[in-house]
Amino acid sequence: MLRIVAKAVFAFVFISSAYILFGFVYRYYQRSLKFLRGPPRSSLLLGNDYQTIHQEEVNAIESKWFNEYGTAFRTSSCYGEDALMVADPRALQYVLHTSGYRFPKTKDSQQITRMISGRGILWAEGEVHNRHRKVLNPAFSAAQLRQFLSLFQRSTARLTNKWKEEGLDGSVVNVTKWLPKITLDVIGESAFDYKFGALDGHANELGEILKHMFADSRLYPQTWIVLYRAFRRSLPSPLSDFLCRFPTKEETRFKKFSDASKKVAKSVFRTAAEETNGQEDSKGSKDVLSVLLRSNLAVDPKKALDEDEVLSQMATIMLAGHETTASTTAWMLFALTKSPKDQQMVYAEIRDVRARVGVDAELTASDYDSMPFFNAVIKEVLRLHPIVPTLARQAGTDDSIPLEFPIITESGEEISQIPVSKGQRIILSIATYNRLTQVWGDDANEWNPERFMLDSKKKTALGVYANLMTFSAGVRACIGWRFAIMELQAILFGLLEKFEFSPPPGGLNDIQRVPAGLMIPMKKNNWQEGVQMPLYIKARE
Template identity: 85%
Template sequence: MLGTVVKAIFAFIFISSAYILFGFVYRYYQRSLKFLRGPPRSSLLTGNDYEIIHQEEVNVIENKWFNEYGTAFRTSTCYGEDALMVADPRALQYVLHTSGYRFPKSIDSQQITKMMFGRGILWAEGEVHNRQRKALNPAFSATQLRQFLSLFQRSTARLANKWKEEQLVSSVVNVSQWLPKITLDVIGESAFDYKFGALDGHANELGEIFKHMFYILTPQCRFPSLPPNTDYTLPSLPAVLPTPLANFLCRFPTKEETRFREFSDASKKVAKSVFRTATEAANGQEDSKGSKDVLSVLLRSNLTEDPKKALDEDEGSTRTIMLAGHETTASTTTWLLFELAKSPKDQQRVYAEIRDVRARIGVEAELAVSDYDSMPFFNAVIKEALRLHPIVPTLARQAASDDSIPLDFPIITESGEEISQIPVSKGQRIVLSIAMYNRLTQVWGDDANEWKPERFIIDSKKKTALGVYANLMSFSAGVRACIGWRFAIMELQAILFGLLEKFEFSPPPGGLDDIQRVPAGIMIPMKKNNWQEGVQMPLHVKARE
């Protein structure tokens, strides 16, 4: 009996190995984009993915490639697969806007998203995504979001008071530890009427997981010689491994998978608690039936009898909104303060606009949306921070059918031919570089890599309109653009106004040159050669007189 089992195991390993080897060879000789130029593959197993994921700073390697090969080129991913890396405006518009759902997320992206967020709006495709988005849209309308301005302002004031209470003013503060607390409290209260109590130091399971959610994805936390997340993150694994072997590997989760599953389990507990309490409170209350906050929208959707409008518990996107709704805003604010600390003249100019608005509306008055929008340079620095520091640097897509992607800027092929269309086959992996588009000299000028908020005040027409905000790709674009982008902008405005009104930010002793933009799923700040300290953005904070 034992001998039979051993033989079966060896047979399974042999067949799987032969299958994988065949996949390598087949893909290597059937390369889909071999007519394009691109960097040489550094490994048959990992292609160029290993060097991209393990680079110490976001986009350094890709920047060299885009400068050499143009706005679109071939790169190699794992197991011999070709990928099309793109930052061309027209190509991005075609994939995200024109083609709608014809370029869905890549298989591995869908797997990771489903593991973390369930079958919510980040995971869904096609008609399912369209149904979920329509159900959630009322909760994210500009009119609905205005009611949260007061919460944004109160929360920022509490953060300022915390700094004073803990005697952090006139000292160096790691703002990257504090900003996620305020945004987590805000998203909990505004979207789900749930109090995390992060700013007050209340410990809870989900809040603790958030603290280290992305640190485990940093290059220093990865195994030094093997590809990261081999069982699900490497792009082509599902297509190379037989399903039984892929399922078997899932029984041995990586530390990233374990952390993601912890987040998933903890967020499910919060969601169930929130929904149970809200359902009990809403029973028989007529006024709740017209509410359009996220929680009310989800409750009504769960109770609807129309299957086209219903969102079940796993589709409710509570996990998506909790994580994406607080971490991205906190990170963007962190990089915004980083740039203003390095640019005292710009910080003073923003403060001058803040002071003028305060003089006009009164010291104790709450600001309205129109007050924030009335400050041109204030809003320009927000846009410039979003441009220079997109928290999610790339998006992964694949072609649902044979297609041809148009280019704004022609490229040169391996044979020396100039082309302005790239033919792609069904299943072709496409990497959309948000970070490179946001710094493309053809779009933003020769100073695209420099901090220059004035570029958003100067009236300059762009050939291709992209994104949902300021021609930026930071919130993605098209049918899959970030549903909460207005929420994020309003929150950014409130936090920036509230902090700059009371504090002046400057570099710590030694400066900020050692801060790196580290790739970790999202872009996080860490000190060069000192990553063991964790996420770091040390700024000197001084109270304004």
């Protein structure tokens, strides 16, 4: 028996080594991007992947490359593979918007997404994605979302009251401990009529898993894991999917979240299904849960979701609907803490609106939209601190990607089109585009909310909000972007109305934007403390 196992292991190792060697030689001599300039390969096996994955600050390395090579260039991946790295506006528009579904997610992106949240809208491609989006669209319309403003305001008020009750007024508070609680409670109640009770201290499995999901004791993957993932994505889909049954430690954390979120989702969904008694909601409610219930009962295959797809949508919304908003709010408070003058300007607008609508009145969407500098601050935070810094795509067919800003090739030729072969991996740099000087001006790397108060026209319109790439663009743009903006408005208003935020002793210069799947704040040389955004809070009189 042992001999058989040993032979099987030897055969696997031999075939794998031969496959890697063949792939390396083939890619080295057949690279479709060899005519482009790019950074030198730092490792024969790892290419530049190890550098970018293990950098301490989001986009620190890539920004230097973009400055040297232009808005598009070649970078090296594992086993001799080349990737196209892009931040050019027209190229991003072409890949994400103009081309529809011709540039799907890469195989490894799809696999990781499925591990985290299952067969939901983030995982789906092509017609399946189109079906998912059509089902969910009614739940994320502007009119539908406005009804949740009251919930956003009440939840923020509960947070400020909690800080006062626990005697945190006049002390340093790690806001990353509190913000995910309020956003988890909000997404549970608004989307699924489910009370997590996170802000009230109720223990919940999801919250505990999320604490360590993107940052644990080993933040960065070891070399063998980087190579294993690259090997896995290079295999034919059946073999690649089979190897996903042997997850890494990080992927095991993802799977734990998926299992826990689906467990909650199944309980909520089945309770709701029993209450409707297997009948479609005659009132045509458009909240997420009602929409999903109807889709599960639908006869028309173009409008139907099976139970696993429904549970996957719920898991997706639980994660994307609270973790990203909580992180963005943390960076928003960080930015305003470092710029007390701007914090005071935002507070002045808040005070004026409160005087106009009344002390106890609930604000409307129009009230929030009436504050120009307040909204400019939100846009500037989304620009400078995109929670998802990059997106990975691959060419579905041979194609040619247009550029707004021409680049210089290895031979010195200026080109404004980049031909790509089917299967070519493309890394879309959201973080770089959001700071591109050609788009945002010479002060693109600086905090300046007032840029959004100027009536400046951009050559190429991108994204779904303020010409930003933070919510992506095109057919795969974030379906919940309006929800996120409304929630950010309500939380920012509620927190700044009640509290003033200042730097802690020692300041905030040691806070790093760490790439860990999502962009998370951590203290330099103190990552063992976990996610950190310590701010001094003082109640306003």
